[in-house]
Amino acid sequence: MHSTRDHYILDQYFGLRQDHHFGGIQLEIKEEHLLLADIYNIQKLLNLCIEKFVSNPDISTSMRAVTSETISEKVKLRILQKKLAKLTYHLEKERRYKSEVHEEEN
Incomplete structure (x- = not known):
């Protein structure tokens, strides 16, 4: 069961997400919420x-995390495992695409 503190932190984070476009939340704020989620096990x-740290192309x-x-x-x-999985997925997708293009040329 989530405590009042957990609900407050989640509500605060969701409020920030609604006020900003994708990727618009400052890195320091994302890092603070990551730390709070880690400490309080939310x-x-x-x-x-x-997911926000992993999906950021920078x-x-x-x-930094x-x-x-x-x-x-x-x-x-x-974070590292998810980032690696994402990169592996995109590399495999690129390999398949290049393989298909190469097969079509032959």
């Missing part, structure tokens, strides 16, 4: 924050 918020965003001294190693590992 899984829904943790998953949302991790690699320095993910690097995984080099942070305040975020737990478990969360850092999840």
Whole structure:
């Protein structure tokens, strides 16, 4: 069961998301919410924050999270694993596309 604190933190985060366009929430705010989700074990918020760090095309965003001294190693590992899975997916997709193009040419 979520506590009042957890609901407040989640509501605050959702309010920020509604006030900004995609990617418009400042990195410091995302990092703060990631830290709060990690400390208080708010899984829904943790998953949302991790997804925001992973989906950001700027690699320095993910690097900032995984080099942070305040975020737990478990969360850092999840970010890196998800980022790697995303990159692997896109590389495989590109390989399939190039393979199909090459087969069509022959």
